[in-house]
Amino acid sequence: AQSVTQLGSHVSVSEGALVLLRCNYSSSVPPYLFWYVQYPNQGLQLLLKYTTGATLVKGINGFEAEFKKSETSFHLTKPAAHMSDAAEYFCAVVGGGADGLTFGKGTHLIIQP
Amino acid sequence: EADIYQTPRYLVIGTGKKITLECSQTMGHDKMYWYQQDPGMELHLIHYSYGVNSTEKGDLSSESTVSRIRTEHFPLTLESARPSHTSQYLCASSPIGTATYEQYFGPGTRLTVT
Numbered sequence: 060a061q062s063v064t065q066l067g068s069h070v071s072v073s074e075g076a077l078v079l080l081r082c083n084y085s086s087s088v089p090p091y092l093f094w095y096v097q098y099p100n101q102g103l104q105l106l107l108k109y110t111t112g113a114t115l116v117k118g119i120n121g122f123e124a125e126f127k128k129s130e131t132s133f134h135l136t137k138p139a140a141h142m143s144d145a146a147e148y149f150c151a152v153v154g155g156g157a158d159g160l161t162f163g164k165g166t167h168l169i170i171q172p
Numbered sequence: 173e174a175d176i177y178q179t180p181r182y183l184v185i186g187t188g189k190k191i192t193l194e195c196s197q198t199m200g201h202d203k204m205y206w207y208q209q210d211p212g213m214e215l216h217l218i219h220y221s222y223g224v225n226s227t228e229k230g231d232l233s234s235e236s237t238v239s240r241i242r243t244e245h246f247p248l249t250l251e252s253a254r255p256s257h258t259s260q261y262l263c264a265s266s267p268i269g270t271a272t273y274e275q276y277f278g279p280g281t282r283l284t285v286t
Contacts, residue, residue: 063214068212091273093274100181100280101279101280102178102262102277102278102280103215103262103264103277104277105274105275108274149214149215153273158203158266158273159205159217159220159231160205160207160215160217160273160275161217161231162214162216163214164212164213165213165214
């Protein structure tokens with residue numbers, strides 16, 4: 060069975076600083092990996108995805124993530140945080156019924172002015 | 173922009189009431205899903221559908237039921253609401269025949285059972 064672990068339920072960074080959100084996965088098959096963002100009282104918006112091919116994937120809003128098979132990781136980064144990045148971030152792997160997603164517990168990103 | 177809608181957005185209801193949470197998508201996607209999200213917790217898949225007349229239970233056991241009579245509509249019903257059903261419910265859809273498995277999410281329904 061697939062599983063996802065997100066280290067750190069809360070991450071706080073200063074505006075302009077590097078953002079690093081950690082995600083490790085467990086999968087018995089080649090993984091399809093996703094990062095979603097959730098703003099308060101809203102649904103989930105796809106930031107980026109890894110399926111096959113290039114292991115460094117770029118997403119929206121300046122975010123990117125690198126798939127590292129040897130480390131079973133898919134960490135999310137952004138070079139310079141913006142106040143508008145404050146939100147809940149979820150890492151997910153395909154693995155449920157009808158290719159449903161298995162999610163991590165989420166990381167709440169706090170941006171300090 | 174994903175076109176997937178959920179109503180109501182917020183619902184406060186008393187114990188024992190029957191409720192239906194609506195989910196509709198205009199993208200013609202065959203696969204649809206319901207996830208339950210408790211505060212500060214991850215999302216859990218509770219129902220999914222491959223298409224019309226297809227419904228299956230997900231990884232997390234739920235007392236809710238779903239139906240799929242039309243491609244675009246995937247309502248979730250609770251016959252007798254209880255406080256333990258208080259949660260956020262998110263609907264999602266995905267096309268069949270793609271290799272990306274990307275899911276599009278609705279805005280969610282926040283249910284409170286008193």
